Amino acid sequence: MEDPASRFTRLYDENYRRVLAYALTHAEPHTAEDIAGETFLIAWRRLGEVGDTPLPWLLGVARNLLRKQRDGSQRRRMLAERAAELAGPDERAAWDIADHVVERHVALAAVAALPERDLEILALVNWHGLAPREAAAVLGCSAPTFLVRLHRARKRLARALDRHGSSAAPGPRTATVAREAAR
Secondary structure, three states, rough: OOOOHHHHHHHHHHHHHHHHHHHHHOOOOOOOHHHHHHHHHHHHHOOHHOOHHHHHHHHHHHHHHHHHHHHHHHHHHHHHHHHHHOOOHHHHHHHHHHHHHHHHHHHHHHHOOOOOOHHHHHHHHHHHHOOOOHHHHHHHHHHOOOHHHHHHHHHHHHHHHHHHHHOOOOOOOHHHHHHHHHO
């Protein structure tokens, strides 16, 4: 049997970066670091409650801490800003710049138009790489309920991309994003 200090050290080493990454999608860097640290403080205090797959439990704790820290509109604004930063110089050079500007604007407008709950659901699966069962644990719901929510969030994203893209001439990338979001 592993002693508590060794178990906690392993838990921290294996999961800190992912918890911090999750917090960074919802908060400024200094706040995200505080959230990640507090998440592991809670994990230390409640080590017996942490299961064999600790990441969903840890992200659930981080989510609750973030909810206490921020109101919904501020988190949505920050998530949209983070999404705006995703395209790097190499990616921009690979596309026709005019198409890139229009498509990026369409994608950012579509993401900004989504409710916070949809953003959270999509981020857990697409950005944090959680399986639906794990993401459901973070949100405190069953896996089937999460899958229904994920399906609906993807449909709303696809509709938002269509709505925001109808005023611009969509390029091939916008069409691809819309198809992938609808899956």
